Amino acid sequence: EFLSAFYAVDLPEDGYLQASVVGKEILAQINILESRHQKDIFQPRINTLKNMAVNDTAQKYRNDLLAEVNRSSCKVCKTKVLESIRSFDQRYREVRIIAAMAEKDSVVSAAEDVLFSLYKQEECLALNLSAFEQEPPVWFNLVEEKHRQLKGQLDLLQVVLSASEDITANRPEDVTDFTGHISRLVNDLTSGYEDICRKVNDLCDCGGNQ
Numbered sequence: 001e002f003l004s005a006f007y008a009v010d011l012p013e014d015g016y017l018q019a020s021v022v023g024k025e026i027l028a029q030i031n032i033l034e035s036r037h038q039k040d041i042f043q044p045r046i047n048t049l050k051n052m053a054v055n056d057t058a059q060k061y062r063n064d065l066l067a068e069v070n071r072s073s074c075k076v077c078k079t080k081v082l083e084s085i086r087s088f089d090q091r092y093r094e095v096r097i098i099a100a101m102a103e104k105d106s107v108v109s110a111a112e113d114v115l116f117s118l119y120k121q122e123e124c125l126a127l128n129l130s131a132f133e134q135e136p137p138v139w140f141n142l143v144e145e146k147h148r149q150l151k152g153q154l155d156l157l158q159v160v161l162s163a164s165e166d167i168t169a170n171r172p173e174d175v176t177d178f179t180g181h182i183s184r185l186v187n188d189l190t191s192g193y194e195d196i197c198r199k200v201n202d203l204c205d206c207g208g209n210q
Helices: 002-008 014-019 021-051 056-071 075-130 140-162 172-199
Strands: none
Touching (some): 021 056, 021 075, 056 075, 075 140
């Protein structure tokens, strides 16, 4: 790159370049060279990035463009490319937020259905466990402790879901973390109740009320 060779030359100090006639001419020529390089090499790529749909392909193009301009000695090019990258990053963030919020709404809706089903199962389980309180079998304490833990998680899930409308889309990472928390709670609860029912079948048998 010609500009790399040009900047490799020891130029006078900035104060001299800006104050003297010769210095101003040097600066003008540098600006002409950089502007031409920016127009010919980087502006087409900036335009491409600007017109790309926001996706993983565009993100890779953005990263490659940044790496390329960082290897360049063209200061004007870097300024223009960094402006375009900041604009792309904002678009990318907005798309991620929209996707994260849509995923959150979907997960919350599904979790609300699971919550209703699990509360019915919880009611059945609590009723059947109470029948063993007077003469508890050897497994009773273990199952009762597990049941208490699950009931606490179930109530927590209800609280978390009730707060879902308060989750704002300031950062996509926060929305994703919230969605992941719901998914983990649902999975833990579902597997937990299934484990109890598998070990003691009669505990989850409530006929039409299950």
